[in-house]
Amino acid sequence: MHDVRELLKLGAEAERKLARRRYTLDLPGLREAHRRRSDSLATLERLRAELKKSGAGRRAGAEGPTEAERERARSLRERVQAAEADVRTVEAALREQLLRIPNLPLDEIPDGHSEKDAVEVRRGGPPIRKDVEPRHHAEIGTDLGILDTEGASRLSGARFAVLKGPGARLERALVSFLLDLHTQRNGYTEYSVPHLVTRDTMTGTGQLPKFEEDLFATSAGDRELFLIPTAEVPLTNLVARDPADEAALPLALTAATPCYRAEAGSYGRDTRGILRLHQFEKVELVRVCTPERARAELEVLVGHATDCLEELGLSYRVVVLPAGDTGFSARMTYDIEVWLPGSDAYREVSSCSDCGDFQARRAGIRYRDAAGRRRPAATLNGSALPVGRTVAALLEQGLQPDGSVRLPECLVPYTGFRWILPGGGTALTTRG
Incomplete structure (x- = not known):
């Protein structure tokens, strides 16, 4: 605000x-x-x-x-x-x-109103492979026997997914790997947070009042609660009303949670597979700093998000979003896009945003400066990473000519296998 x-x-x-x-x-x-x-x-x-x-x-004793x-x-x-x-x-x-007034975009970001106006900053990861015929992750997952979208549809309707066997194990492994990476290497403190939050909490980070149609709301008696669309919401609000000393900044918080999004207005987009679901797992990063440090901290945050893709050996690129496509609460956003051979396109896998003091003024997030004065802090957030889209990229980029999928070495300690085989089997040893 x-x-x-x-x-x-x-x-x-x-x-x-x-x-x-x-x-x-x-x-x-x-x-x-x-x-x-x-x-x-x-x-x-x-x-x-x-x-x-x-x-x-009036004097004492007066009438x-x-x-x-x-x-x-x-x-x-x-x-x-x-x-x-x-x-x-x-x-x-x-x-x-x-x-209802969005954040003021920084002048350094480009003009434009769609993803076509984003400006590429750099590319990373290994070169894009040319030795395997590209296939869509939904087809790969179904053939491997690890993805069941029809079963999910019977349970909950469209835009849900069931992963089973090695697919479910891969999801769990990714969450553990990402949390370990950010807590052990990048200095984040891990939190376990509520998945249901109040209207005030949603308002604090800018989801309300503007995006109410994109949220899943619940009620029990006279209590109104919302399912979180991202762990950014509880993590950011968690540091409100308890000012930290400037010397303790930046704060770095992370959490793995399910995310729930109604995706109003996006029907017909990415309906195949697991790219745009109503429920998905995600590891979120939140940083809190002084306003003067926010722009530099954004670069730090992007580095932490791309660390994930580098470790996973995935091809990706980083783009800066144009003013008209930058999120409501952000003043600048980098999108990190992973290469999906089955779509012949880069697709967003992380948005890293500098919100300046916009969320802090809404949620009451302050810090004490060296003189003891309370000042609005700056907040930043980014995905690192959404599990479903990362699984999709691992399947498509790890596909082998025989239909198996090779996983990156960093996940083997978490999965217990290196290969997912057609039919849902797994293998640890190198295949010939």
Whole structure:
């Protein structure tokens, strides 16, 4: 969320920045809402001062107030209560306006509004293989006997998947490998977090109010809770209202959780296989730092996400998203895209975002600077990695001419096998 004073101070500059997102900032409406809040607060303070003054100056032992004085005090108390209610109303209206305004994109990111406008930064991993006829992961997984989308559809409908045998073991192995990588090498603290969170929690990271149709909501009695779309939501909110000292920054948090997304508006896209599911596992990274360090920390975060793909031996590229395709809460985002031979395309496997102090102002995330002052922190988040899309890449890039799949060496201690064989078998030794 924005500081309304900063937005109004920027004025036309804020309008220009948000126009790159195709968002029209209503500056006159914002000014009016800010004026109403200022006037309401001034009225409240004046009435409180009058009420306080009405009981001042009485000497000990003096006669009590007259009936007229009592009546005036009653009237003032009622007016103070009415003014307090008015302040709550106008502040809620202003907050509602601010909650719907996206973050200001950094000027360094490109213009544009779709993935076609993303700018490639670099490529990594091994060269793209040319020795095997590409096949889609859904076909590979079905032939191997480890992927059952029809069974999942009978259980839950479209966009769910069941992995079995070596496929399920591979998912579990990936989660353990990724958590070990980030906690042991990259310095993250692992958390186990709730998968159901409140409306306030979702609002703190920017999922609400704008993206409510993309969320799965639940209720039990009078309790409303939402299934998390990413561990970013509980991890980021977890550090709210408990300021860390500047010397302790950056904070680095990670968690593996299921993620639940309604994917409203995306029907017809990636319906085959496990690229776009309503439920999937993901390891998430969150970093909290000073605003001055945020841009540099974004590069650190991207490095940690690409570490995963380097270790897994997967071909990938890094792109910077254009302003119009950058997420609501982010001011800059790098997408890391893994090569999927079966689609003859790079597909996003991680988004690493610098949110500046945008989420911190919404969620109340502060730190204490060297002088002891509380200041809004900066937050960053990134996937490292989503398990389903990583499995898809491992199947497609690890496919062998005989239909088997070779897994990277780093996963063998976690899986207990190096090869997945047609029919669902596995093998540890090198095949001839």
